[in-house]
Amino acid sequence: MKTKVFTFFFTNKAVIIMNILGFYLFAKITEDVVEKEYILVIDRWIETHINAIQTPLLTKFMVTLTHFNGAIGIFVFSLLMMLFLVYKRWYNDLLFYFFAVLGANIAYIFIKMIVQRVRPSSDILSIATHSFPSGHATMATAMALALYFILAQRVSSLGLRSVIVMACIVWPIIIAFSRVYLDVHWLSDVLAGIGLGVFWVTLIELINRLKKIVG
Known part of the structure; x- marks a missing residue:
């Protein structure tokens, strides 16, 4: 049993580090927001x-972009x-994606x-819900990371895998930026959302991998 545990930690160290960093980012930002620290x-x-960087064309683009992740x-x-996933009969991945996305959604709500944090006073969009953490940033991160774990393991081409990695990194960053740009979220909201998304999805992935070893 000890050998299995050691093997698990050794072979999954990258995901474990991501999980720890995601939790730390979320927990640290949450503490700073609640305690009203320098953030x-x-x-x-x-805000x-x-x-100073807003333009009518860029604003229109950002509004459209952020709606895609609504x-x-x-x-x-x-x-x-x-x-x-059903069509491909990847049923384990179906359950993984379902719990990754649903869990992230429940967590941020x-x-x-x-926390019940008040949003910035945006002149572009009017949103009545609370601000912290950003649901858009949380869900964009969770969905992108879930897709990475599902697709990367089935891609042998280094070039294609690099494209998947870049897409899964860039999408959450763009969505997070759009929320700050539109002045509907504070920077700390989107940073906490990214941390929460990373933590939750890597936790589900680690549980799945642990079940394969134990089982």
Whole structure:
């Protein structure tokens, strides 16, 4: 049993490190927000100066982009993704994707209700829900990371795997930036959302891998 545990930690050290870093990022930002640490000064500074880079064309693009990762966009994409996984008969991956996305969704909603942080005063979009953490950043990270774990293991081409990695990194970053750009989230909101998404999905992935060893 000890050998299996050692082997598990050794062969999955990259995912374990990601899990720890994701948790630390989320926990540290949450503590700083709740305790009103220096991160709030950075948040305010960005809110004050974000309009310096706003243009009508870029704003229109960001609004369109952020809607792709809204509730309807997530539902449609996840439905298509799960139908694809059923078609391929990748049932373990189907369960993994389902719990990764559903769990991330429940987690950020639950945390929003606890923290109840007020959003910045955006002149572009009006949103009534609480601010912390960013649901868009959490879900974009969770979905992208889940896709990476599902697809990367089945791709032998280094070039194609690199494309998958880049896409799964760039998408959450762009979505997180769009939320700050549109002034509907503080920087700390999206950083916490990314951390939460990374932590949750890597936790589900580690549980899946542990079950294969133990089983």
